[in-house]
Each structure stands twice: as C-alpha cells, then as structure tokens.
Amino acid sequence: MTDAPKLYHWSDKQFKNEIHMSHLSTYCRCPQQMYQKYIRGIESGKKSPELVTGSLQHDFMKKQLRLKRDGNTMNSDEIRDYVADQVEEKAVLLDMGDSEQFKRNKDKMIEQSIVLDQDYISKVTPIFVERPFEVHFSDLDYSFAGQIDTNRAIKKGVYKDASGIEYNEQKIQNQHYAVDDLKTSAASPSQNKFFGFNPKPEHWLQHAGYSLGSWIAAGFKASAFQQTLNTTVYLVKTKTPQVKLANFIVTKNDIRFLYEMISSLEKSLKTGLFPQNPLGWWCNPERCEAFYKCRRKEIISFESLFYKEKENG
Numbered sequence: 019m020t021d022a023p024k025l026y027h028w029s030d031k032q033f034k035n036e037i038h039m040s041h042l043s044t045y046c047r048c049p050q051q052m053y054q055k056y057i058r059g060i061e062s063g064k065k066s067p068e069l070v071t072g073s074l075q076h077d078f079m080k081k082q083l084r085l086k087r088d089g090n091t092m093n094s095d096e097i098r099d100y101v102a103d104q105v106e107e108k109a110v111l112l113d114m115g116d117s118e119q120f121k122r123n124k125d126k127m128i129e130q131s132i133v134l135d136q137d138y139i140s141k142v143t144p145i146f147v148e149r150p151f152e153v154h155f156s157d158l159d160y161s162f163a164g165q166i167d168t169n170r171a172i173k174k175g176v177y178k179d180a181s182g183i184e185y186n187e188q189k190i191q192n193q194h195y196a197v198d199d200l201k202t203s204a205a206s207p208s209q210n211k212f213f214g215f216n217p218k219p220e221h222w223l224q225h226a227g228y229s230l231g232s233w234i235a236a237g238f239k240a241s242a243f244q245q246t247l248n249t250t251v252y253l254v255k256t257k258t259p260q261v262k263l264a265n266f267i268v269t270k271n272d273i274r275f276l277y278e279m280i281s282s283l284e285k286s287l288k289t290g291l292f293p294q295n296p297l298g299w300w301c302n303p304e305r306c307e308a309f310y311k312c313r314r315k316e317i318i319s320f321e322s323l324f325y326k327e328k329e330n331g
C-alpha cells in the first residue's frame with residue numbers, strides 16, 4: 019500500500035505523523051477538501067467577522083472556565099471590560115473600526131459572553147480546560163492528537179442519548195467527568211442536530227475523538243473504553259442570545275468508527291488518494307475554500323448533462 023504511486027504530491031512536513039481533529043473532520047466532510055486545505059495549504063483569505071467573533075467567544079469561555087477551575091471568576095463588570103478590550107484589539111481584523119456596526123457587534127459579544135457565563139459556566143465544575151491528548155495505535159503509523167475544550171464533573175442527573183435511552187450517573191462507567199465542546203451558532207440548532215438523531219457526521223466524529231482523547235489522557239486503556247457523556251454547548255447568537263445543551267453518549271461502536279476513519283485517512287496520506295465528495299451542502303464556492311482548485315467543476319458539468327438527459331426523457 020505504501021509503495022503505490024501518489025496521485026498528488028506533497029511534503030509530509032505538515033503532518034509529522036500526527037492526525038488532528040481538524041484534519042479528520044474535514045476528511046470526513048470531503049477527502050479532497052482536506053487535501054487542498056491541509057496538504058496544498060490553500061489560504062482561506064481574510065477571516066470573516068463571524069469566524070473572528072466565534073474564536074473570541076471561545077477564548078472568553080476558556081479564560082473564564084480556567085479562572086473558575088482555579089476558584090476565581092470574573093464578575094459581570096469584569097466580563098464587560100475584558101470582552102470590550104478583546105474586541106477592540108481585534109477591530110482591525112473585524113474590519114469594523116469605530117463604526118456604529120462595530121459598537122453594535124461589541125455590545126452583542128458582551129451580552130453573549132454574560133449569557134454564556136450565567137447559563138453555562140456558572141453551573142459547571144470544570145476539571146480540565148483545553149486538555150491536550152495524543153493517542154497511539156499499535157497498527158498505525160500516525161497518532162491521533164488534539165485538544166479537548168473542557169472536562170467537567172458530572173452532576174447527578176439523567177441524560178438521554180441519540181436514541182432516547184436514558185443514562186444516569188452510574189451508567190457512565192469508570193468516568194467521573196463529561197466532555198464538553200463549545201460551538202457558536204447563528205440560529206437555534208434544529209431538532210435533529212439538537213437531540214442528536216442525525217448530527218452532522220464530522221460533528222459526531224468530534225465527540226468520539228474527544229471521548230477517546232479524554233479516556234486515554236485519564237490513563238485508561240482504549241480497549242477498556244465503555245462510554246462517555248459528551249455535551250455540545252451551543253451559544254445561540256440570535257436577537258436574544260441563549261445557551262442550548264445537546265447531550266451525546268459515545269459508545270465503543272463510535273470509537274470503532276473513529277478508528278476506521280483515522281485508518282482511512284492514514285491510507286489516503288500514504289497513497290495520495292483523496293476522492294471528491296460532492297454531495298454535501300458544503301460543496302459550493304461559498305463554503306469550500308478548495309472549490310476552484312478541485313475537479314468538482316467537471317462533476318458539475320457531468321451532473322448537468324445527466325439532468326439534461328433526464329429532462330429530455
């Protein structure tokens with residue numbers, strides 16, 4: 019397998035024999051997009067204000083969670099000052115300057131941060147924040163590495179998984195904490211996404227990855243994996259910001275699938291085979307940075323031909 023000729027050529031420097039969560043999520047969405055983005059290194063251009071505000075919001079959450087873990091948090095006034103300073107520092111990137119728009123965005127971010135603090139951070143007990151992990155597999159050359167947003171203590175309670183099965187604290191075996199992941203969302207998550215019946219595959223894969231990472235970082239053997247409770251914390255940035263939580267139980271089967279994906283990506287890296295996956299909502303110039311580099315255009319003309327034939331009966 020390793021001696022097969024490569025369809026694409028690259029220097030393997032970027033990977034250093036490590037597969038990261040971002041590589042895997044993108045690969046799951048479209049192998050060709052992963053190749054273009056992380057191997058050919060396509061520039062994503064100027065960052066959109068949404069991306070910058072999303073990452074600032076993430077930074078605020080991590081800072082406040084770390085302070086909470088150490089027994090000391092910012093109060094509302096301190097949050098206001100902290101977030102205002104952060105946004106002003108990034109004003110150039112946000113391209114908002116002194117405009118009215120900038121003021122509105124800054125106020126919005128302050129409001130969102132206070133909601134995040136009141137409805138999530140103040141209610142949890144963080145144990146680890148930004149916890150790095152690295153998983154080595156005996157039969158793979160590449161390791162799997164990443165960083166978990168938060169591990170928090172599990173409170174007594176009942177959690178429902180994607181299939182509606184209820185779990186209580188005792189059933190989350192060998193695990194005294196949950197894995198939390200923060201996402202910002204422009205709209206309230208759909209029922210499907212929220213209750214996890216049909217989460218986006220790459221999104222779901224992240225849960226499996228962070229669970230395995232937490233498990234290994236805690237010193238357990240991968241083969242002993244039972245199940246973990248994962249929560250996506252959605253900061254919903256609607257007119258009235260709110261926090262929504264979606265619980266997922268990650269099981270052994272999910273970890274098996276994660277392993278298969280890591281193993282597939284390793285095979286692609288060794289053979290240079292990165293097929294296009296043009297079936298998703300992301301396959302358009304707005305959402306895929308690689309759109310104009312990819313041979314998708316040929317697929318589009320083929321598709322139009324096919325539909326034309328169908329139209330003509």
Ligand code: SF4
Pocket residue numbers: 048049050051054294295296300301302306307308309310312313314
């Ligand atoms: S345009 Fe579509 S097929 Fe091509 S890399 Fe992007 S997502 Fe993949």
